[in-house]
Amino acid sequence: MTMIFGVPLAVFMGQLMLGLINGAFYALLSLGLAVIFGLLKIVNFAHGAMYMLGAFATLLGMQYLGVSYWAALLLAPLVVGALGMVIERLLLRRIGHLDHLYGLLLTFGLALIFEGSLVNFFGVSGARYPTPEALQGGLQLGFMFLPTYRAWVLVAALVVCLGTWYVIERTRLGAYLRAGTENPALMQAFGVNVPQLITLTYGFGVALAAFAGVLAAPLYPVSPTMGSNLLIIVFAVVVIGGMGSILGAILTGLGMGLVEGLTKVYYPEAANTVIFLVMILVLMLRPAGLFGKEA
Amino acid sequence: MTFIKKTLASSIAVAAATSLMATTAQAEISDDAVRIGYLADMSGTYRDLAGPGGLEALEMAIEDFGGSVNGAPIEVFSADDRNSADVGANTVRGWIDQDNVDLVAGMVASSVTIAVTKVLEDNDKLGIVSGSAASSITNEHCTPNHIHWVYDTYPLANGTAKAVVEQGGDSWFMLTADYAFGHALEGDVEKVVTDNGGTIVDRIRHPFPTEDFSSYILQAQGSGAKIVGLANAGADTVNAINTASQFGLVQSGQQLAGLLVFLNDVYAMGLEATQGLLLTTGWYWNMDEASREWAERYYERVGRMPTMVQAGIYSSAMHYLKAVEATGSDDAQTVRSHMMEQPIEDFFARNGRIREDGRMVHDMYLAEVKAPADATHEWDLYEIKATIPAEEAYRPLAESKCQLVNN
Numbered sequence: 001m002t003m004i005f006g007v008p009l010a011v012f013m014g015q016l017m018l019g020l021i022n023g024a025f026y027a028l029l030s031l032g033l034a035v036i037f038g039l040l041k042i043v044n045f046a047h048g049a050m051y052m053l054g055a056f057a058t059l060l061g062m063q064y065l066g067v068s069y070w071a072a073l074l075l076a077p078l079v080v081g082a083l084g085m086v087i088e089r090l091l092l093r094r095i096g097h098l099d100h101l102y103g104l105l106l107t108f109g110l111a112l113i114f115e116g117s118l119v120n121f122f123g124v125s126g127a128r129y130p131t132p133e134a135l136q137g138g139l140q141l142g143f144m145f146l147p148t149y150r151a152w153v154l155v156a157a158l159v160v161c162l163g164t165w166y167v168i169e170r171t172r173l174g175a176y177l178r179a180g181t182e183n184p185a186l187m188q189a190f191g192v193n194v195p196q197l198i199t200l201t202y203g204f205g206v207a208l209a210a211f212a213g214v215l216a217a218p219l220y221p222v223s224p225t226m227g228s229n230l231l232i233i234v235f236a237v238v239v240i241g242g243m244g245s246i247l248g249a250i251l252t253g254l255g256m257g258l259v260e261g262l263t264k265v266y267y268p269e270a271a272n273t274v275i276f277l278v279m280i281l282v283l284m285l286r287p288a289g290l291f292g293k294e295a
Numbered sequence: 296m297t298f299i300k301k302t303l304a305s306s307i308a309v310a311a312a313t314s315l316m317a318t319t320a321q322a323e324i325s326d327d328a329v330r331i332g333y334l335a336d337m338s339g340t341y342r343d344l345a346g347p348g349g350l351e352a353l354e355m356a357i358e359d360f361g362g363s364v365n366g367a368p369i370e371v372f373s374a375d376d377r378n379s380a381d382v383g384a385n386t387v388r389g390w391i392d393q394d395n396v397d398l399v400a401g402m403v404a405s406s407v408t409i410a411v412t413k414v415l416e417d418n419d420k421l422g423i424v425s426g427s428a429a430s431s432i433t434n435e436h437c438t439p440n441h442i443h444w445v446y447d448t449y450p451l452a453n454g455t456a457k458a459v460v461e462q463g464g465d466s467w468f469m470l471t472a473d474y475a476f477g478h479a480l481e482g483d484v485e486k487v488v489t490d491n492g493g494t495i496v497d498r499i500r501h502p503f504p505t506e507d508f509s510s511y512i513l514q515a516q517g518s519g520a521k522i523v524g525l526a527n528a529g530a531d532t533v534n535a536i537n538t539a540s541q542f543g544l545v546q547s548g549q550q551l552a553g554l555l556v557f558l559n560d561v562y563a564m565g566l567e568a569t570q571g572l573l574l575t576t577g578w579y580w581n582m583d584e585a586s587r588e589w590a591e592r593y594y595e596r597v598g599r600m601p602t603m604v605q606a607g608i609y610s611s612a613m614h615y616l617k618a619v620e621a622t623g624s625d626d627a628q629t630v631r632s633h634m635m636e637q638p639i640e641d642f643f644a645r646n647g648r649i650r651e652d653g654r655m656v657h658d659m660y661l662a663e664v665k666a667p668a669d670a671t672h673e674w675d676l677y678e679i680k681a682t683i684p685a686e687e688a689y690r691p692l693a694e695s696k697c698q699l700v701n702n
Binding site for chain 1: 339501504507509510514533564
């Protein structure tokens with residue numbers, strides 16, 4: 001059997017595959033953060049809570065309204081995104097002129113409120129969301145058994161990531177958006193409704209988190225605390241990629257998934273810390289992040 | 296002269312009265328109330344196995360007891376220890392200094408419990424531990440001021456691992472939470488497995504907590520071991536079992552052994568993912584008539600079936616209150632020695648008794664999670680396969696490192 005650093009090739013390939021899937025997840029979540037930070041300069045600590053709300057919307061939608069998984073893929077991001085827009089309109093806009101720190105505290109407080117109220121109703125054990133019928137079972141890849149659902153997560157996350165990147169970097173709407181955040185007064189003079197654009201952007205970033213939540217619902221128990229553990233890792237990914245860099249967030253997300261996956265084989269004890277080690281190294285050598293522009 | 300005599304006489308009378316009061320106070324209930332502090336994780340990872348439901352069980356016990364002991368009212372305090380040893384110890388110090396709390400109940404995370412029992416020992420107050428797992432609580436960390444009620448890691452390993460090896464599961468892959476509790480449980484399990492003729496093929500220590508177990512499950516599948524032993528708890532166990540189910544671990548011929556699994560975990564995961572799982576439990580709500588009757592009363596109030604920890608909180612509070620009533624005292628040592636003299640037979644404990652190391656030994660049960668087709672309703676989760684007799688289940692006193700045991 002071919003061995004790679006003492007690990008059979010088949011196991012090694014399997015781990016790379018899993019790393020890629022987790023990476024796609026990180027990419028999707030950090031993308032939303034990067035959009036919100038890059039375009040609106042808001043450090044959105046409520047991102048984990050929005051991811052959690054996406055998963056809860058999926059679960060409760062099925063339990064009480066009979067909404068199917070496929071419908072939830074569209075509806076949950078819309079509902080949570082609308083909530084995000086309300087938050088932007090009523091709260092974030094009022095402190096837009098203040099230091100970033102205020103936005104961070106506000107969103108962190110909101111995250112605690114969302115989590116705390118759901119813990120009160122649902123406890124912390126979490127509930128299980130069934131894997132949709134069409135995606136049950138698995139594929140025998142030769143080197144591993146890959147559950148179909150995970151393959152779907154990889155594809156869905158990559159498509160949404162690349163679509164987002166394309167819209168922001170390559171279309172007219174994306175150009176308005178970038179210009180509107182660069183020089184709002186000028187854009188307004190051209191007749192573009194900048195405040196509305198900002199509300200929509202925040203809503204879209206939040207909807208991305210909720211979309212990740214829908215994808216996560218059949219994988220992990222749906223629980224009020226599911227977002228808070230992930231949030232810190234996702235922030236590290238954004239910092240490594242370069243705050244605000246869209247492509248940086250996507251590529252770093254995938255890369256960190258792979259790094260973490262390999263750590264789980266060679267030194268599992270460090271699996272939760274390896275991303276932060278990379279972050280420290282990057283901050284020391286390239287403070288603006290791998291893909292960030294030097295300030 | 297008469298004035299001096301009168302003053303003298305009355306001061307003697309006052310002195311006599313005070314000293315009389317002081318002596319009777321020792322045999323009576325201090326400041327005319329029995330005060331119980333309930334300390335548990337009320338909002339974090341371990342909330343659902345004890346938490347607010349455990350507080351409800353404690354209040355049920357007090358109501359069933361009549362709300363007072365020998366005329367002295369029973370008062371309850373409660374606090375969230377947030378799984379922090381500092382928070383727990385400081386809360387209990389405050390309860391003792393300011394509120395004259397006599398008993399601390401609940402107690403979940405083992406680290407918090409070890410810190411709190413030291414405070415109880417320094418102040419000579421009593422504690423009854425219901426939620427914690429570490430067997431060291433009545434071994435190297437034993438004190439004359441606490442009792443450990445529901446279960447510990449020794450019977451978990453002894454019950455589940457032994458039964459699994461006897462059924463032919465003789466090669467094990469250990470998946471262990473990388474902290475003190477996981478290491479202790481892993482050690483206990485590996486000893487039981489090798490003592491019974493099995494082998495440990497490999498082990499992985501995963502960070503605590505871990506969200507994604509797919510990599511570890513894949514490695515377990517590659518190991519060729521018959522059994523994948525989960526020496527972790529709470530959300531980690533839930534995540535590991537869910538992932539194993541997605542990767543078809545059981546379908547491909549391996550079996551899972553959950554070493555610390557609570558009713559709320561199985562309920563959360565559902566029978567589809569957990570069917571066939573073997574586990575050791577101190578109590579199950581549907582194990583007989585007495586258990587069912589109590590559990591249904593609890594269900595009426597809380598809307599969930601009780602875990603073994605929540606049932607143990609009720610059972611231990613009752614035993615404590617009866618001892619206070621019988622001795623007419625809430626002094627820690629008086630009550631503890633009376634509790635030790637009385638055998639424990641109630642809806643929760645069978646063949647129960649408190650040993651000198653503070654361990655309440657009672658019958659433990661080996662259970663198997665039902666298949667979805669066999670369950671008649673949503674809380675019909677376990678089938679009891681075997682009873683592990685009280686005297687065999689727990690670490691024998693002969694092996695004890697507790698200072699209260701003469702070895």
